[in-house]
């Protein structure tokens with residue numbers, strides 16, 4: 001299996017409108033692959049403007065926020081590059097699309113790294129940040145993972161939150177847990193409504 005780095009990708013459309021989305025970038029030798037599932041604004045943008053910024057950030061609120069409708073994260077311009085970076089980036093990489101491997105469900109944009117720039121120091125690993133990332137992945141799979149598995153994994157991840165989270169990680173965790181709660185409440189409501197509807 002290739003190495004995958006979880007980061008935040010910014011792209012622009014033909015009018016310069018900025019789009020932010022978390023992606024798992026797939027390592028392929030010296031290149032990095034962005035693989036968006038269709039439909040995707042990132043995909044459309046990369047076809048229009050084949051450049052992307054990958055922001056490496058440890059602010060887990062950006063990942064959790066993008067999954068919970070909070071997409072307005074500040075960006076700043078990058079010198080000599082058309083796409084801005086995340087203001088919260090510890091470092092960023094400037095990517096140019098070399099080629100597109102087309103696919104009905106998940107095309108792959110194979111990108112070369114033109115430049116990497118550092119903005120702030122990396123201050124070490126933190127279990128709560130990793131736990132928030134794992135909860136992001138679970139939340140993105142609520143539709144098809146069994147509820148028991150989701151709840152079991154949340155119980156385990158919460159140990160790291162309780163022991164090691166700062167205020168930002170607690171906030172990110174709270175947004176994601178609200179989404180889990182809302183998802184199962186809506187599912188129960190649908191099941192109850194179905195059970196109560198008169199048989200035809």
Ligand SMILES: Cc1cc2nc3c(=O)[nH]c(=O)nc-3n(C[C@H](O)[C@H](O)[C@H](O)COP(=O)(O)O)c2cc1C
Pocket residue numbers: 006007020021022023024025035036037038039040041042043063066067133136137140
């Ligand atoms: C850590 C993380 C990694 C993700 N990796 C991918 C990915 O590789 N491909 C993808 O299509 N979506 C991925 N997603 C989900 C996208 O961020 C989300 O679906 C996003 O809205 C992409 O669609 P968009 O380009 O229309 O914004 C990931 C989400 C998270 C939190």
